[in-house]
Amino acid sequence: MPLPLQGPTPSGAGKYVKITMFLKKLPNVSQEYFSAYWANNHVAPALRNKKFREKVRRYNQQHVTAENRTQAATFGLPVLDYDGVAEIWVDSLDDWISAVTDPELAAAVDGDDKNFMVQPVHVMVSFDHLILGGDEWKPYNKVDSRL
Numbered sequence: 001m002p003l004p005l006q007g008p009t010p011s012g013a014g015k016y017v018k019i020t021m022f023l024k025k026l027p028n029v030s031q032e033y034f035s036a037y038w039a040n041n042h043v044a045p046a047l048r049n050k051k052f053r054e055k056v057r058r059y060n061q062q063h064v065t066a067e068n069r070t071q072a073a074t075f076g077l078p079v080l081d082y083d084g085v086a087e088i089w090v091d092s093l094d095d096w097i098s099a100v101t102d103p104e105l106a107a108a109v110d111g112d113d114k115n116f117m118v119q120p121v122h123v124m125v126s127f128d129h130l131i132l133g134g135d136e137w138k139p140y141n142k143v144d145s146r147l
Contacts, residue, residue: 010127010129015128016057016058016089016090016091016127016128017089017090017091017092017093017095017096017125017126017127018087018088018089018125018126018127018128019086019087019088019089019090019096019123019124019125020085020086020087020088020123020124020125020126021085021086021088021121021122021123021124022080022082022084022085022121022122022123022124023038023082023083023084023085023086023117023118023121024081024082024083024117024118025083025084025116025117025118026116026117026118027118029116031063031064031065031066031083033116034083034084034116034117035063035083035084037115037116038061038063038084038116038117039061039063041112041115041116042109042112042113042115042116043059043061045105045108045109045112046059046105046109048108049099049102049104049105049108051098051099051102051104051105052099052100052102052105054099055090055091055095055096055098055099056088056089056090056095056096056099057089057090057091058087058088058089059086059087059088059089060086060087060088061084061085061086061087062084062085062086062087063083063084064082064083064084064085082122083117084117093125
């Protein structure tokens with residue numbers, strides 16, 4: 001029999017919809033190449049795209065190194081076999097669909113994934129239920145040379 005609950009279930013009404021994508025590098029590229037290509041080459045068309053910049057509230061890349069995998073293994077739990085994770089926050093799923101189906105962006109990134117990552121990309125749609133910490137993050141405001 002399950003233990004009694006200590007409080008309500010999270011409502012699902014987080015501030016943003018969060019799209020999380022789990023990426024694996026191509027077997028013939030190094031982790032360094034994968035990370036550099038993803039952080040620079042692949043992201044540049046999105047950063048130049050007006051609709052992407054308008055619709056996406058936050059975009060974060062998590063890069064996994066061999067050292068990170070070794071560190072994670074010390075926990076004694078299974079380690080996910082991904083080389084990177086993209087986290088994207090949007091106001092609604094419709095906003096995300098609008099951004100990624102923009103014809104200009106679609107044309108700019110069409111087939112680029114073949115240069116550094118394996119398909120399929122695994123995805124998760126969720127909401128944040130903040131337990132500890134603040135909501136003080138700010139969008140990246142530095143003028144990016146890739147724009």
